[in-house]
Amino acid sequence: xxxxxxxxxxxxxxxxxGDVELEVATPVTQRTILDALEVKYPxxxxxxxxxxxxxxxxFVRFFAxxxxxxxxSPDAPVPEAVANGAEAFLIIGAIAGG
Amino acid sequence: MSEVRxxxxxxxxxxxxxxxxxxxxxxxxxxxxxxxxxxxxKGSPADPNRIYxxxxxxxFGQIIQRSNDAGKTWETVGNKFVYEGVPGTHQWYDGTPxxxxxxxxxxxxxxxxxxxxxxxxxxxxxxxxxxxxxxSWSELAGLRGxxxxxxxxxxxxxxxxxxxxxxxxxxxxxxxxxxAAGAFRSTDAGKTWxxxxxxxxxxxxxxxDAEVGHCVHHVCMHPSRPGTLFMQKHWDVMRTDDAGDSWxxxxxxxxxxxGFVIDVHAHEPETIYVVPIKSDSFHFxxxxxxxxxxxxxxxxxxxxxxxxxxxxDCYVNVLRDAMSVDSLDSCGIYxxxxxxxVYASADAGNQWAPIVRDLPAVLSVEVQTLP
Numbered sequence: 001x002x003x004x005x006x007x008x009x010x011x012x013x014x015x016x017x018g019d020v021e022l023e024v025a026t027p028v029t030q031r032t033i034l035d036a037l038e039v040k041y042p043x044x045x046x047x048x049x050x051x052x053x054x055x056x057x058x059f060v061r062f063f064a065x066x067x068x069x070x071x072x073s074p075d076a077p078v079p080e081a082v083a084n085g086a087e088a089f090l091i092i093g094a095i096a097g098g
Numbered sequence: 099m100s101e102v103r104x105x106x107x108x109x110x111x112x113x114x115x116x117x118x119x120x121x122x123x124x125x126x127x128x129x130x131x132x133x134x135x136x137x138x139x140k141g142s143p144a145d146p147n148r149i150y151x152x153x154x155x156x157x158f159g160q161i162i163q164r165s166n167d168a169g170k171t172w173e174t175v176g177n178k179f180v181y182e183g184v185p186g187t188h189q190w191y192d193g194t195p196x197x198x199x200x201x202x203x204x205x206x207x208x209x210x211x212x213x214x215x216x217x218x219x220x221x222x223x224x225x226x227x228x229x230x231x232x233x234s235w236s237e238l239a240g241l242r243g244x245x246x247x248x249x250x251x252x253x254x255x256x257x258x259x260x261x262x263x264x265x266x267x268x269x270x271x272x273x274x275x276x277x278a279a280g281a282f283r284s285t286d287a288g289k290t291w292x293x294x295x296x297x298x299x300x301x302x303x304x305x306x307d308a309e310v311g312h313c314v315h316h317v318c319m320h321p322s323r324p325g326t327l328f329m330q331k332h333w334d335v336m337r338t339d340d341a342g343d344s345w346x347x348x349x350x351x352x353x354x355x356x357g358f359v360i361d362v363h364a365h366e367p368e369t370i371y372v373v374p375i376k377s378d379s380f381h382f383x384x385x386x387x388x389x390x391x392x393x394x395x396x397x398x399x400x401x402x403x404x405x406x407x408x409x410x411d412c413y414v415n416v417l418r419d420a421m422s423v424d425s426l427d428s429c430g431i432y433x434x435x436x437x438x439x440v441y442a443s444a445d446a447g448n449q450w451a452p453i454v455r456d457l458p459a460v461l462s463v464e465v466q467t468l469p
Contacts, residue, residue: 045177047161060158093157
């Protein structure tokens with residue numbers, strides 16, 4: 001089970017009180033996590049990735065295991081600790097705007 | 099007894115203000131979608147409990163919300179706004195070609211007759227329509243495709259389609275306006291479009307009377323005269339009586355004819371309202387005095403309305419979609435400011451009072467008059 005931490009505004013949008021858990025087939029990647037997230041919580045469609053390009057929105061960041069994974073390939077396997085549920089996959093609204 | 103519902107979109111959420119027909123005591127409900135920009139909310143004329151809201155954020159993009167119970171509860175509907183075909187390019191600020199990219203929905207215009215049909219005016223400028231209550235959206239691509247699209251360019255606020263007007267006497271005819279392209283008309287329900295900017299003159303562009311390129315800020319129409327439109331252009335207040343085939347200036351004695359909002363009285367098609375703003379360099383009222391100007395002659399002769407409005411030290415702006423009217427016998431006029439006040443007049447502009455004072459910056463104001 002993958003644990004995902006959403007930023008506050010997306011928790012409100014998805015109507016979840018806290019972290020979410022997802023069943024994700026292996027190999028677990030950013031793309032498969034986000035795909036599973038959007039299937040379970042349809043209001044999040046389009047909020048993390050651009051519909052046309054499929055790319056991460058500029059002010060969205062992905063952290064895990066004290067690393068910034070934002071610039072990794074979306075198809076690269078996430079760290080094993082995320083894949084086995086020991087560590088959460090953090091979706092962050094970047095600090096921006098002063 | 100009649101009731102008035104004021105839908106206020108702000109930089110940090112949506113608010114719904116309600117009052118009885120006296121319009122003296124107001125209940126403020128909100129924020130809905132706290133922390134998100136609400137560019138626009140509007141109720142369906144065919145079902146006033148059906149309200150659509152455009153919710154967006156620089157982080158998480160565009161969301162469309164829909165309520166079926168007058169804003170008590172909301173559901174997220176479709177937010178997939180994808181341009182039809184190859185989007186092509188428009189002009190960037192420096193005149194170079196720039197790809198069309200969807201950014202946000204500026205204006206939602208529900209159908210006059212079908213609660214499930216709603217139009218969306220978006221940035222980068224295009225018109226979308228949903229026929230299923232906002233679940234899915236399709237571009238009316240004839241607008242961008244009519245030929246002048248590559249010459250459109252963004253205004254300071256972005257290249258937005260901000261005005262959508264539906265003709266109640268002819269469901270095939272509609273008008274839209276884009277900053278900074280100008281006004282356009284369709285007579286086949288949005289399939290094809292023609293620019294309607296003859297008579298506009300904008301010294302800020304290389305060809306001041308070009309077919310497109312004008313920075314139109316807002317357009318309004320009285321439903322009883324769908325061939326007459328009033329426009330607040332970047333500078334100049336304009337009027338057409340032939341459905342946009344030709345425009346003429348009606349700025350008359352306004353102290354400045356720069357501004358954003360323009361609206362028309364609910365029962366007097368020749369009574370119109372603007373809020374003059376000092377200039378495009380300042381974006382606040384003249385001399386720190388917030389004033390509405392009213393013309394009872396369809397333009398040219400304007401009277402200053404200031405009873406109850408700030409007389410000094412007021413440096414707010416009133417944005418393009420932030421004025422609306424109710425349709426009670428004594429017509430109410432409403433406008434919101436970037437300082438978070440919503441002012442209302444229950445007597446067509448003679449007396450004003452804030453009905454809420456300290457909201458986030460107001461982006462839009464729409465009014466529903468309920469039986």
